[in-house]
Amino acid sequence: MDNLISYGFQLVVGALVTLKLAFSVLALGLTSGLLLAWMKTSKMTVVRMPVDFLTSVTRGIPEFLIILVIYFGLSSFVQRYLGDTLEITPFVGGVIALSIVFASISSEVFRGALASVPLGQIEAAHAYGVSTLKTFVLIRLPQAWRICLPSINNMWQAVIKDTSLVSVIGLEDMLKKAGIAAQYTRQPMLFYCAAAAIYFLMLTASTPIFKHLEKRASFGYTRS
Known part of the structure; x- marks a missing residue:
């Protein structure tokens, strides 16, 4: 029983690492x-x-392969040219690799949302002497944000699940902790199901947050 409680606590610690990532x-x-x-x-x-x-x-390369290339590639580069002055930890490597994937996908989402903003509004802003930067921040970005929020919600859910891939390079996230607990307690079903339940709770808890953001972003807009 003590071992189960101890490993259960470690699972919670791993869940915090997953959320941080x-x-x-x-x-x-x-x-x-x-x-x-x-x-x-x-x-x-x-x-x-x-x-x-x-x-x-x-976008055409599997996330798993990107994690391996980024982590081991960066580690090799740092050791060769910087020595021990900088260390690429599994957490840093995971953040960089998954951020590259996230940025590539979100760039297409943002591009489509920005393109959907009526050109007349941009031309009107320029006619009133509004700078290009202010036009982007005050006119294009708020409308694009409203349009792409549902897609960002889907990408966030994918990121939560993709964090489990980083355990392959040594990050002690929730899946890694569940694997360690399953190995030493010989109860894999218990800990893997517990990890699955926590992943599900994370995704479920994020749904009302994004609905609130979508509601706020849509304030003042009429539905067609």
Whole structure:
């Protein structure tokens, strides 16, 4: 019984690591995705085409493989050129790898949402002397945010589940903790089902949050 309680506590610790990883990926991935989307809408071919190519390649590679390439590739680069001055931990490697995936997908979502903003509104803002940056922040971005929120919710749920892949490079997240507990207690069904239940609770708890965000973002808009 004591072992079960101890490993149960470790499972909770792993769940906190999973959430920390997911929120880090969400913040970095959304920011990077918005930047990539802005670059994709650029009129300069030299800016737009490389970004389109890189995001297409990234979306065509399995997340598991990206995690391996980023973690071991970065670790090898750091050891070769920086020595022991910098260490790429499994957490950092996981955040970078999953953020690349998240940013590539979200860039397409943002690009489509930005393109759906009526051109007349942008031209009207410019006619009133509003700068391009202010037009983007005050007019295009709020409307694009409202449009892409449901897709961001789906991507967030995918990120929660994809965090389990990072355990392969040594991160002691919830799945890793469940595997350790299952091995030492010889009760794999108990701990893997417990981990599955916690994943489900995480996803269920996020649903009303995104519904609230969608409601706030849609304030003032009439439904057709």
